[in-house]
Amino acid sequence: MLSLFAAGTARANPPIPLLPEGPAPATGQPEVQVHGYLQTDGIAWAQNSEDQLTPSTSEPLNQERLLIRRARLEADVRRGRLLGMVEIDANTVRGPTTGLASAEFSYLAIRSQPELPDLFMASLGLLRIPFGAEVQERDRDRLFLERSNVGRALFPGAFDLAARLQARWRSLVLQLAATNGDPAGSGKYALQNTNAAKDLAGRLAANIVGSGRLRVEGGVSFLQGKGFHPGTPATKEVLVWRDQNEDGIVQTSEIQIIPGTPATPSRNFQRFAVGCDLRLVGDLPRLGQVTAFGEVVWASNLDRALLPADPVGSGRDLRELGIVAGITQELGGHLVLGARYDWYNADLDAAKALPVRIVPSSAVFSTTAFVVAWRFSSLDRIAVEFDLNRNPLGRGSAGLPANLPSDTLTVRAQLAY
Amino acid sequence: MRTSALVLLGCFHTAACSSAAGGGASAWLQVDDATYAKGALVDGQVGPPVLGTYARTSWIAPGQDGTLLNGTLGPGATAVLLGLTSDEGYWILPAAAPDTQTPDQPRFFASLGFSTAIAATELQLHLVAVDAAGLRGPASTVSFGVLPAVPPSGGLVVELAWDTEADLDLHVIDPLDNELWAGDIVSPQPDPATGTTQGVFGFDSNANCLIDGKRAETVAWSMPPTGAFTVQVDAYSLCQAQAAHWKVFVLREGAIRMQAQGVATPADARFAKGRRGGVEVLSFDWQ
Numbered sequence: 001m002l003s004l005f006a007a008g009t010a011r012a013n014p015p016i017p018l019l020p021e022g023p024a025p026a027t028g029q030p031e032v033q034v035h036g037y038l039q040t041d042g043i044a045w046a047q048n049s050e051d052q053l054t055p056s057t058s059e060p061l062n063q064e065r066l067l068i069r070r071a072r073l074e075a076d077v078r079r080g081r082l083l084g085m086v087e088i089d090a091n092t093v094r095g096p097t098t099g100l101a102s103a104e105f106s107y108l109a110i111r112s113q114p115e116l117p118d119l120f121m122a123s124l125g126l127l128r129i130p131f132g133a134e135v136q137e138r139d140r141d142r143l144f145l146e147r148s149n150v151g152r153a154l155f156p157g158a159f160d161l162a163a164r165l166q167a168r169w170r171s172l173v174l175q176l177a178a179t180n181g182d183p184a185g186s187g188k189y190a191l192q193n194t195n196a197a198k199d200l201a202g203r204l205a206a207n208i209v210g211s212g213r214l215r216v217e218g219g220v221s222f223l224q225g226k227g228f229h230p231g232t233p234a235t236k237e238v239l240v241w242r243d244q245n246e247d248g249i250v251q252t253s254e255i256q257i258i259p260g261t262p263a264t265p266s267r268n269f270q271r272f273a274v275g276c277d278l279r280l281v282g283d284l285p286r287l288g289q290v291t292a293f294g295e296v297v298w299a300s301n302l303d304r305a306l307l308p309a310d311p312v313g314s315g316r317d318l319r320e321l322g323i324v325a326g327i328t329q330e331l332g333g334h335l336v337l338g339a340r341y342d343w344y345n346a347d348l349d350a351a352k353a354l355p356v357r358i359v360p361s362s363a364v365f366s367t368t369a370f371v372v373a374w375r376f377s378s379l380d381r382i383a384v385e386f387d388l389n390r391n392p393l394g395r396g397s398a399g400l401p402a403n404l405p406s407d408t409l410t411v412r413a414q415l416a417y
Numbered sequence: 418m419r420t421s422a423l424v425l426l427g428c429f430h431t432a433a434c435s436s437a438a439g440g441g442a443s444a445w446l447q448v449d450d451a452t453y454a455k456g457a458l459v460d461g462q463v464g465p466p467v468l469g470t471y472a473r474t475s476w477i478a479p480g481q482d483g484t485l486l487n488g489t490l491g492p493g494a495t496a497v498l499l500g501l502t503s504d505e506g507y508w509i510l511p512a513a514a515p516d517t518q519t520p521d522q523p524r525f526f527a528s529l530g531f532s533t534a535i536a537a538t539e540l541q542l543h544l545v546a547v548d549a550a551g552l553r554g555p556a557s558t559v560s561f562g563v564l565p566a567v568p569p570s571g572g573l574v575v576e577l578a579w580d581t582e583a584d585l586d587l588h589v590i591d592p593l594d595n596e597l598w599a600g601d602i603v604s605p606q607p608d609p610a611t612g613t614t615q616g617v618f619g620f621d622s623n624a625n626c627l628i629d630g631k632r633a634e635t636v637a638w639s640m641p642p643t644g645a646f647t648v649q650v651d652a653y654s655l656c657q658a659q660a661a662h663w664k665v666f667v668l669r670e671g672a673i674r675m676q677a678q679g680v681a682t683p684a685d686a687r688f689a690k691g692r693r694g695g696v697e698v699l700s701f702d703w704q
Contacts, residue, residue: 055686056652188659231442231443237483242624260482261631262447262480263442265442266442266443307660307682308680313661393685
């Protein structure tokens with residue numbers, strides 16, 4: 001593992017992913033390292049699991065299963081000031097698949113003068129989007145099994161094709177990136193580019209070591225860009241027969257000619273997000289490290305996964321708000337406990353946008369997660385997590401919107417190599 | 418605002434008068450089996466003329482497709498260029514074989530589509546013939562009147578519309594507990610003494626992901642019964658779309674009185690289909 005990402009990997013909740021902390025690289029023979037990690041899950045109980053198939057797509061509804069959540073293999077090469085990294089992911093979440101998780105080429109410059117940025121790094125490739133603390137956190141370092149609802153909604157895959165600049169001066173880190181705007185996991189056009197406009201994202205973070213055993217990490221983030229509303233192709237005339245009286249005989253009243261329609265154009269729309277995050281890390285005598293963290297994100301038209309935002313289709317902007325708060329506590333050298341609550345409203349104006357009740361009447365997703373982990377080493381662990389999920393995706397007995405029961409109990413084994 | 422316009426000045430080669438071709442989906446005019454070119458349609462003086470045109474109708478409606486326009490071109494013409502005044506581009510339609518009666522006059526057969534974004538009361542369609550050397554002839558013009566958008570007719574109309582090629586279904590339950598949807602398209606004959614009429618379901622759009630492009634369904638009454646109506650929306654299938662943003666309108670004599678909106682996601686498609694399928698989106702009392 002290169003020192004580039006070494007910071008923070010020895011703890012359950014690493015700090016902001018900083019830049020290389022080691023000395024300036026020496027020229028010479030390239031340094032190549034291959035490493036990775038494996039996460040295998042056993043979902044012991046899932047409330048929305050059924051031994052049935054989805055009617056429209058025939059995908060299994062059963063969730064209580066064993067799966068390979070992430071099997072990652074990463075190769076790093078360092079040649080003087082040049083860094084390269086390729087990470088391959090394999091998983092069985094939707095059947096066995098293998099794909100590119102990240103890939104980057106970087107140029108690194110380290111200075112020694114205190115009045116100048118002590119580190120500068122320019123990267124190009126499939127990069128982590130510089131927004132918020134949670135998106136920056138590597139999946140293997142996060143104690144909780146998955147990211148929060150707001151993180152998964154706004155940044156479904158955390159990675160996008162981008163050009164990124166990073167600079168560090170003392171305890172400050174500045175990250176700026178121009179991204180395609182169709183990150184991994186964002187649906188049909190993920191990791192492609194639907195419009196020429198690039199999303200501009202950035203984060204300014206500080207890592208302050210206080211007196212005693214307290215450390216404070218925090219940051220502010222922004223994103224500005226353009227989303228894409230797909231148009232529809234032209235259709236030809238269609239002759240349709242619907243057997244309305246179910247007699248199996250064609251009758252003229254059952255035949256309709258549906259005229260063709262012209263294509264409708266695709267359109268771009270504005271979107272943005274701002275966020276702030278804070279993490280307090282302290283050491284308790286005899287117990288271990290305690291970490292409290294929180295993050296708030298306010299966005300407009302940026303949901304790309306849970307309730308995809310499209311102001312062209314909706315006829316109005318959709319404002320999103322997400323809040324994450326949690327705490328983790330080490331108990332001795334091996335045991336770690338954690339609890340996290342996240343709340344995400346995919347449409348803040350749902351209740352007041354229209355004169356009548358709309359559906360979903362609430363666009364709020366929330367998860368309360370409790371995790372217990374046993375660590376064999378800094379990165380090898382077994383974790384058990386219970387997720388208490390609330391959402392607006394279900395239906396009550398009267399056909400009204402309701403919570404779709406989806407609580408889960410998951411066991412994850414992780415091994416890094 | 419569209420800024421491009423027909424330029425009736427000399428221009429002697431197609432490539433010199435247009436930019437790279439695009440899809441044409443954002444243009445007001447769309448022509449089947451033709452190639453789209455961005456930029457103003459420019460005519461010339463030395464190329465072949467358009468000898469005659471025949472349109473089956475002189476009126477079109479926004480969103481209409483399949484309007485036929487035929488014509489004959491001067492000797493040597495290999496294509497005809499079609500473009501609307503103020504449109505952002507034009508279309509290049511190859512010429513067809515001439516009629517046996519006039520073997521030196523190529524013909525053309527155009528099927529025209531008109532965008533829903535058209536905001537004009539009259540359209541001027543310009544046609545310019547072009548020969549193999551790229552020489553353009555003088556423009557010929559055909560006028561179309563634009564019919565105003567007509568809301569679904571009926572005393573009470575409930576309309577569901579959505580934005581992606583998904584299969585969504587409208588269900589309306591009337592005060593007599595009759596459910597109108599794709600499975601029951603007409604409500605039972607009412608008692609004549611009540612003075613009410615049957616409700617009629619319009620069309621099951623994108624049924625089973627057989628895409629028809631309408632992306633809308635209606636239920637209408639001429640004289641609806643009084644009482645409480647309930648409207649449900651069912652995501653039968655998203656047909657590979659990531660989501661479908663839908664709106665429900667309640668119209669009285671053509672005027673929108675209520676509306677609701679929401680998003681259908683793959684989670685909505687997991688529920689059972691059929692009668693009383695879908696999620697309730699609004700209810701209202703009809704007096």
